[in-house]
Amino acid sequence: MNQKRAILSVSDKTGIVDFAKELVALGFEVISTGGTAKALKEAGVPVTGVSDVTGFPECLDGRVKTLHPMIHAGILAMRGNPEHMQQLEKLGVTPIDVVAINLYPFKQTILKPGVTLEDAIENIDIGGPTMIRAAAKNWQDVSVIVDPADYGKVIAEYKENGSVSRDTKFALAGKVFDHTAQYDTMISTYLRRQRGEEGLPDDLSLTYEKVQDLRYGENPHQKAAFYREIGNHDNTLDAAEQLHGKELSYNNINDANGALDLLKEFGEEKPVAVAVKHANPCGVGTGETICQAYKNAYDADPVSIFGGIVALNRPVDKDTAQELAKIFLEIILAPAFDEDALSILTQKKNIRLLKLPNLAKPNSKDLLDMKKVAGGLLVQSLDTELLHEEDLKCVTKREPTPEEMEQLRFVWKVVKHVKSNGIALAKNNATVGIGPGQTNRITALELAIKYAGDKAAGSVMGSDAFFPFPDCVEAAQKAGITAIIQPGGSIRDQESIDAADKAGIAMVFTGMRHFKH
Known part of the structure; x- marks a missing residue:
């Protein structure tokens, strides 16, 4: 059992030929399957087919080839366990020391335009995850590689020390479980969306890919990175190209x-x-x-x-x-x-x-809005709605003019994105004053009026949530604001309506709140 053995089976064939050549030069027997074996043979690398090891032909269109005790016993046998090694000898199994595998391209498949469910399912790898998980479980004895960037490190350590260090093997094993966790999460997310399930799942797994490390977070003492959600999102910030x-x-x-x-x-x-x-x-x-x-x-x-x-x-x-x-x-x-x-x-x-060419395209309703809190995660659907036309109603004696209504629709789009308590003032299709993130609504309005100055007169006002008191309407009157749009829904709505009627201000309720914290 002194023969060193490696099994190589990869979808991403970057660097695999050179890696295999180095292994052979180090005295390894290389086992391989399918397209990987073909690529190695064409490059002149001596390869042993998996079927030659198992004594069982690949079957079911290649779905079954490595799922065999001659492979898995060779991976999982603990070299320091005499009983394991005796069993291998009795069964005629040669230990496998290096496992280099990356999985069927499920992500690349589901990102293709018009991909069918059948195509996606066919690209769910079974044998690959089984082998790399087995190798990672037996990490003390097996070097398992899922990232082509690690080929060079493994070869360098074999050349220098005749083996791969314990620290390196442990790190490689950790990458396996990162890899399979992401892979399984992609499958789970894809299938959940295919089922069209409403609501949020009882168990939530998420996976993201790093776009870049950042110099620091909100403050210089915080570490930070930017991650991309996996999907066809050509209208979100991660798809932007930085030109300068x-x-x-x-x-x-x-x-x-x-x-x-x-x-x-x-x-x-x-x-x-x-x-x-x-x-x-x-x-x-x-x-x-x-x-x-x-x-x-x-x-x-x-x-x-x-x-x-x-x-x-x-x-x-x-x-x-x-x-x-x-x-x-x-x-x-x-x-x-x-x-x-x-x-x-x-x-x-x-x-x-x-x-970002498609920046104006609406966000997908599949996207989730998440906020991390200590010990947990708040998750909600994105706030992709603005208002429902059937719920829009004027509650005052004076209705807004067509021009005021145009400005009210404009300011409602803006105030939806102002931190609560939020107020926005607009005139002539532009904001004139915004009061964001105050602990009470009247202060938010006073701030917006302050920013607007003389331009507050003749403007319209949007409020992200209802008025609990008539004070905001009274302040609007003093500033010369002519119309208001707000969700309504306070038990004291009538007081604000009466104040608006007294002031001759038109007020429209949307029936939809837009808190933003």
């Missing part, structure tokens, strides 16, 4: 995501610009051109936008770039940048330019 600027930070990504979510409320019907600072919108504007939309967003709060993030739903042209370049911005997110725009904006060394 320094590395994205944790706060950059969080704020850019907030800007993107708000931008999606407007679709592509008209040019829209969204400015965000510290995860709250500070200016939103529309216009006949994207340049005018940006100017309107800038004018909404020219102080807060400095050092903020701007998202646009139209390509950035020369005129818009010239305006954007006038102040310091962290990120500009747009579907495209023309050559003139790039030549202007890339003169600013640190500004990040992110290209």
Whole structure:
């Protein structure tokens, strides 16, 4: 039993030929299956077929080939257990010292356009996970490799020491269970979506792929990384292409995501610009051109936008770039940048330019909204709804004019994305004042009015939740606000309605709240 043996069976064949050649040079017998065996033979590597080891032919279209005691006994036998080794000798089983396997390409299969359930099921690996889990369980004696990047380390240790170190084998075994956990979670998630199940599962497993390490988290003493959810999401931030600027930070990504979510409320019907600072919108504007939309967003709060993030739903042209370049911005997110725009904006060394062609496309309802808390995880469906038309009703004697109603719809899209307690004021298809994240609603309104200044007169107001008292309506009257949109639902709604009627303010209830914490 002094013969060293390795089994190689990979879907990702990166580096496998060179790895096999090095193993053979080190005195290993290489066992392989199917496409891997073919690739090795074509490269001149001596290969023993699995069927030659098991004495049993591959069958069921290759579904059964490695599921055999001659393979698994060779992997699972504990070399330091005399009884195990005696049994191997009696059974004529040669131990397997190296297992290099990566699994059927399930992820790549389900990401293909038009993939069928049958195709997906056929790409669920059975033998591969069984072998690598067995090898990882017996990690003291077996080197198991699921990542081609580890081939070189294993070969180097064999060449230097004649064996792979205990620490390396333990680390490789850990990667196996990371790999199989992600693999099984992808399958579970895919099948759950195929079943169209409503609600949230009793047991929730999640898997993400690292996009990049970040310099730090919200603060320099916190570690951070950005992970991608596995799926066909061409309209989310992880799909953006960075064209220019320094590395994205944790706060950059969080704020850019907030800007993107708000931008999606407007679709592509008209040019829209969204400015965000510290995860709250500070200016939103529309216009006949994207340049005018940006100017309107800038004018909404020219102080807060400095050092903020701007998202646009139209390509950035020369005129818009010239305006954007006038102040310091962290990120500009747009579907495209023309050559003139790039030549202007890339003169600013640190500004990040992110290209996301499908940024205006709505988020998938399959996505979940999650917030980590100590010892647990809060999970909910994404807030992808705005309002239900059948629930929209005017509750005051005066109904909003068509122009006011247009502005109320605009401001409702904005206030949905303002941290609670949130108030937004708008006029002429642009915000004029936003009051975010206050511990009471009247302070949020007072802050929005302060930001708006003289522009509050003639504006409309959106509130993310109901008014518990008539004080907000009374403050709106003093500021010259002409119409209000809010969810309604307070036991004291009538007091606010009466105050609005007294002030001649039109007020519309949506019946839908948009808390954002």
